[in-house]
Amino acid sequence: MTTEPGLRESKKQETRQLISDCATRLFLEQGFEQTTIAEIATAARVAKKTVTNYFPRKEDLALDHHERFTDGLALAVTGRAPGESPLTALERSIRTALADHSPVVGFTGPQFARMVADSPTLGARLRELHDLREDALASALADGVPDSAPAGAPRTAAALMAAADRLLFRRIQELTLAGRTDDEIEATLAPEADHVLASLTAALGDHPVAARP
Structure with missing residues (x-):
């Protein structure tokens, strides 16, 4: 009962x-x-x-699902497969979100995107949520960090990872406001995401936090 x-x-x-x-x-x-x-x-x-x-x-x-948004990158890292590096897990999460047209990476639809773009209050709140998303990722990366890693290593890795994520989010919103459909956005973003993620890998490929298994 x-x-x-x-x-x-x-x-x-x-x-x-x-x-x-x-x-x-x-x-x-x-x-x-x-x-x-x-x-x-x-x-x-x-x-x-x-x-x-x-x-x-x-x-x-x-922004009703802000907890899901702020925890997203951290959960991708903490939920990674055994032996998978945080960087690889993050890349996989971003590619999956793009393929799924997830609102978490910016697929919000034109009406919602316009509402946010037209509101200084929501714009400021969204920037704040991106910062909280980065903070949560830094905390997740700090868990189990090698003793040999510099004290600021988790924060450095999180800043670069979150910057890549934020860049793709803004690009999706930009294309949404330009009138592109979700399928068109995905097709446009695929090579751009490849470039962004390749740059991220080049920057963090041997990083003691992001590249560890």
Whole structure:
């Protein structure tokens, strides 16, 4: 039988999703900056305090899956196959995300991409999330780092890996705003990704953190 705590948790998730869906619809219709928390609460038929309880920051209503985004690079490294280097795992993760047209690497669709591009607030928040993504990767790389590695080695490797990831993200957003379909973006990005990842490998090929098994 379903327990009462389970029912409460299910209800919370339903309410959270309802608020998120209503917010996304209003943001796309009106723009992020122009939409108020009060309007979102009215659309979701909840109190304003309920909205802010679930989403303390207005930006989190638009970038609802930010935890998945900030943890993505770190999880690619910590979940790598036995004997696989962090660099190889990251490259594989990026290529898979491109093939899957994953929102995590920038495949957000033209409406969403335009909404973010038109909002200084969301632009600033997205840059912050990229920084947090890099920080999480640096922490993951620091786990099990060789004793002989310089103290700043995890941070150096993370900065270069995250820069490559951020470059591809921005390129996908740029092509999305230019009206390209996801398939066209993937085809365009394939050789560009090859170049970026080859440059990353050249920079980190013998790095004591990124290249270790």
